[in-house]
Amino acid sequence: MKILDFIPRIEDRSLQIGVIGLGYVGFSLASMMAKQGFQVLAVDIDEKRVDAVNKGGLPIGGEEPGMIELVAAVTKSGKLRASTDYQVLNSIDVVVICVDTPVDPLSHYPTYRALNGALTSLGQVMMNRSDDLLVIVESTIAPGTMTSVVMATLKQIVGNAVGHLLFGHCPERVTPGKLLHNLVHVSRTVGGQTPEIVDVMKKLYGTFVCADLDGCDLLTAEIVKTAENAYRDVQIAFANELAMICENLGADVYSVREFVNKSPGRSVHMPGAGVGGHCIPKDPWLLIANVREHYEANLIQAARAVNNHMPYHMVTLVERALAANGIELSAARIGVLGYAFREDTDDDRDSPTTYFVDELQRRGAVPIIHDPYVRAYQRPLKEVVQGAHALVLMAGHSVYRNLDWDDIRQHMVQPILVDGRHYFDPYEITRHGFQYYGVGYRDNRLK
Ligand code: SAJ
Numbered sequence: 348m349k350i351l352d353f354i355p356r357i358e359d360r361s362l363q364i365g366v367i368g369l370g371y372v373g374f375s376l377a378s379m380m381a382k383q384g385f386q387v388l389a390v391d392i393d394e395k396r397v398d399a400v401n402k403g404g405l406p407i408g409g410e411e412p413g414m415i416e417l418v419a420a421v422t423k424s425g426k427l428r429a430s431t432d433y434q435v436l437n438s439i440d441v442v443v444i445c446v447d448t449p450v451d452p453l454s455h456y457p458t459y460r461a462l463n464g465a466l467t468s469l470g471q472v473m474m475n476r477s478d479d480l481l482v483i484v485e486s487t488i489a490p491g492t493m494t495s496v497v498m499a500t501l502k503q504i505v506g507n508a509v510g511h512l513l514f515g516h517c518p519e520r521v522t523p524g525k526l527l528h529n530l531v532h533v534s535r536t537v538g539g540q541t542p543e544i545v546d547v548m549k550k551l552y553g554t555f556v557c558a559d560l561d562g563c564d565l566l567t568a569e570i571v572k573t574a575e576n577a578y579r580d581v582q583i584a585f586a587n588e589l590a591m592i593c594e595n596l597g598a599d600v601y602s603v604r605e606f607v608n609k610s611p612g613r614s615v616h617m618p619g620a621g622v623g624g625h626c627i628p629k630d631p632w633l634l635i636a637n638v639r640e641h642y643e644a645n646l647i648q649a650a651r652a653v654n655n656h657m658p659y660h661m662v663t664l665v666e667r668a669l670a671a672n673g674i675e676l677s678a679a680r681i682g683v684l685g686y687a688f689r690e691d692t693d694d695d696r697d698s699p700t701t702y703f704v705d706e707l708q709r710r711g712a713v714p715i716i717h718d719p720y721v722r723a724y725q726r727p728l729k730e731v732v733q734g735a736h737a738l739v740l741m742a743g744h745s746v747y748r749n750l751d752w753d754d755i756r757q758h759m760v761q762p763i764l765v766d767g768r769h770y771f772d773p774y775e776i777t778r779h780g781f782q783y784y785g786v787g788y789r790d791n792r793l794k
Pocket of ligand 1: 519520521522523575576579583616617618619620621622623624625626627688689690
């Protein structure tokens with residue numbers, strides 16, 4: 348079958364689809380494509396994930412509106428099946444690769460262990476291919492990777508069958524907690540090796556995407572995805588640098604931010620305790636991975652440094668608050684609210700709190716962590732505040748909205764609150780007898 352023969356088979360849903368990777372990207376995509384009526388075969392090396400899906404369950408954590416009903420329906424109908432065996436992919440027409448693409452914590456270059464594993468396993472199944480196979484990568488990858496890694500690796504493995512391999516890159520734009528919503532309502536960049544491949548991909552994604560499908564070449568698609576997150580990282584870094592300037596000048600960065608944003612076209616982001624997660628800290632490094640040797644990309648690297656400094660700045664704020672009360676950081680017990688990388692999720696990947704807590708311990712302080720979503724820290728709040736010299740908010744989970752501050756104050760040694768996300772109202776906190784410190788304020792906010 349040739350590529351343009353894919354179109355009628357998309358229309359009658361007879362196209363056979365494979366998805367590699369049952370993380371939040373691959374699982375939601377496989378379920379959504381099965382919901383459109385395609386037969387979808389999902390492969391993952393993790394048997395627990397495969398079993399969970401085949402039993403109609405979720406292979407991912409967190410709250411995902413509509414997901415459990417969707418996966419139950421498509422597994423019951425048999426439209427979605429999962430396996431650890433790549434051989435189930437031998438008769439598919441399209442395969443979508445959705446594996447993680449982390450960067451090395453020291454070199455900041457991508458490692459592609461999972462991507463290379465998927466390509467090698469897929470290539471072995473496709474050795475004697477005589478029909479066209481469309482290989483689409485949804486994982487976020489450094490510009491140039493489709494050519495230098497994906498196409499090169501498969502061509503090396505499949506030998507003569509290479510003539511039947513066609514390539515596309517449609518970077519994912521899902522966000523935990525909004526997976527199904529984003530899949531349908533967020534526009535997609537559709538990168539293809541040829542215009543015909545772009546047309547086929549638009550037809551395929553158009554079966555469930557109700558937003559723009561922007562066709563382009565492979566390299567453009569790789570740059571768009573990594574640039575959109577590098578852009579966000581730089582925006583957040585500007586907000587954090589403005590906060591540091593305001594602290595040094597003794598101004599309130601949130602008033603400054605509010606008034607700046609009244610100027611047309613301004614949108615200063617929120618200063619905070621740091622930038623975590625699986626996208627924003629990583630994608631700037633992917634964007635510059637293949638240019639760093641001959642172009643510095645100073646702004647993007649400086650933004651990373653500013654954002655990475657914020658958890659350590661939080662330690663400085665705590666140390667300053669304690670010192671104002673004659674307490675040494677090295678002798679302090681610190682209650683920490685929120686371990687996840689952002690509000691109302693259990694995802695703690697590259698969370699700023701990990702760096703914050705490590706630094707507190709390095710300085711001799713004793714952190715006691717609370718997080719309603721992260722299993723290891725679902726302890727009673729009373730345990731966290733009991734005997735604490737300060738309480739620090741690192742992630743703005745909704746459960747922290749209506750705390751009993753009078754009761755909390757009774758259990759603390761010193762009523763100090765350090766707010767890393769501009770989450771609380773300083774006036775309300777102060778009314779309950781606390782000293783309020785926060786990112787973007789030089790000292791006790793309402794001294
Ligand atoms: N953060 C700030 N200040 C801000 C915004 C975020 O400090 O003004 C921090 C958060 O606390 C968190 C980190 O940055 O630690 C990342 O937050 P995020 O809101 O960017 O959340 P992510 O990491 O889930 O980003 C994803 C991205 N989506 C994809 O890569 C497909 C991003 O492009 C989206 O803008 C974001 O979700 C979203 O809001 O949907």
